[in-house]
Amino acid sequence: MQTRRALLFMPGDDRHKIEKGAALGADAVIMDLEDGVALNRKVEARQQVAAALREVHFHLTERWVRINALHTGWAEEDVQVVVPAHPDGVVLPKVQTAQQVQDISHHLSLVEHKHDWPEGHIRLLAIIETARGVMNLREIVESDPRLDGLIFGAEDLAGDLGATRTTGGAEVAYARGAVVLHAKAYGLQAFDTPFVDLSDMTGLESQTREALYMGYDGKLAIHPRQVALIQKVFTPDADAIRRAQHLIAAHHAQQAAGSGVFELDGRMVDQPMVRAAETVLARARAAGIDVDSV
Numbered sequence: 276m277q278t279r280r281a282l283l284f285m286p287g288d289d290r291h292k293i294e295k296g297a298a299l300g301a302d303a304v305i306m307d308l309e310d311g312v313a314l315n316r317k318v319e320a321r322q323q324v325a326a327a328l329r330e331v332h333f334h335l336t337e338r339w340v341r342i343n344a345l346h347t348g349w350a351e352e353d354v355q356v357v358v359p360a361h362p363d364g365v366v367l368p369k370v371q372t373a374q375q376v377q378d379i380s381h382h383l384s385l386v387e388h389k390h391d392w393p394e395g396h397i398r399l400l401a402i403i404e405t406a407r408g409v410m411n412l413r414e415i416v417e418s419d420p421r422l423d424g425l426i427f428g429a430e431d432l433a434g435d436l437g438a439t440r441t442t443g444g445a446e447v448a449y450a451r452g453a454v455v456l457h458a459k460a461y462g463l464q465a466f467d468t469p470f471v472d473l474s475d476m477t478g479l480e481s482q483t484r485e486a487l488y489m490g491y492d493g494k495l496a497i498h499p500r501q502v503a504l505i506q507k508v509f510t511p512d513a514d515a516i517r518r519a520q521h522l523i524a525a526h527h528a529q530q531a532a533g534s535g536v537f538e539l540d541g542r543m544v545d546q547p548m549v550r551a552a553e554t555v556l557a558r559a560r561a562a563g564i565d566v567d568s569v
């Protein structure tokens with residue numbers, strides 16, 4: 276699957292931000308029609324996003340559109356106006372059931388047929404940001420082959436729970452773990468919630484690192500200055516790549532000599548550590564690094 280380390284949000288009715296976002300080298304931009312757009316700008320935002328998809332050069336950055344939630348009654352028209360302009364995918368907020376994913380997938384199929392595009396070619400990401408969405412994760416991850424991944428949304432979830440956001444995040448820890456767990460159980464990608472303090476780069480780095488260590492593939496960004504840092508955290512550095520290669524080479528040598536478990540630099544190594552090292556190399560390759568020349 277496509278590497279998606281930093282996915283940058285911007286309001287869909289703000290052409291300047293879309294153009295700026297398109298030129299930053301983010302892995303993906305998400306042009307928003309939902310909560311980042313005022314109620315009286317919803318119709319305008321659809322038109323703006325469709326126009327931007329047709330006119331702006333996004334280089335290698337993927338183009339996603341977050342539509343409104345199904346219960347608003349706007350989602351269907353969002354799809355009808357924006358998807359003919361051919362985004363790479365649609366982000367569906369406040370997903371609570373498998374049926375909601377299937378409904379949007381069906382609307383996407385209609386547009387695909389009309390344009391003679393391959394079925395399933397417009398991808399889907401589902402945001403899990405309600406108590407019910409967390410409860411129904413199992414059915415959501417099984418819902419539709421169009422689904423590429425799950426996004427964890429902490430702010431809306433806290434609102435839904437009546438919880439208060441804290442720095443440590445204990446109030447959303449269960450859900451943050453459940454989202455990545457369900458995604459990985461079904462071979463989907465998982466993306467962590469945006470970090471809303473725009474000036475706290477230390478906080479952003481530690482929350483991003485935590486997401487990486489939990490198994491997340493990437494994190495949402497909401498400001499240009501967050502993009503490079505998120506990408507850096509999700510890209511193994513030369514040292515990490517060399518350590519992974521060293522461990523895998525030692526493992527092959529030990530296997531050939533008939534032993535499955537061995538000691539390397541004072542630590543026990545067996546299959547799970549080998550798998551973790553392979554994940555490091557896979558992340559590096561996905562980020563475009565030639566690991567053999569590191």
Ligand code: COA
Nearest residue numbers: 283284285286291292293295296307310311469497498499
């Ligand atoms: N995408 C692209 N460009 C962005 C951007 C974003 N998310 N956020 C800011 N910029 C641009 C600004 O337009 C400005 O460009 P300029 O220097 O060419 O004028 C520059 O980056 C610096 O922005 P800054 O002045 O620091 O921020 P702001 O006050 O313009 O905007 C926010 C602050 C929070 C409104 C803005 O970052 C934003 O819209 N974020 C995304 C919000 C969103 O989509 N939320 C929904 C999902 S959670």
Ligand code: MG
Nearest residue numbers: 310404428431
């Ligand atoms: Mg939200």
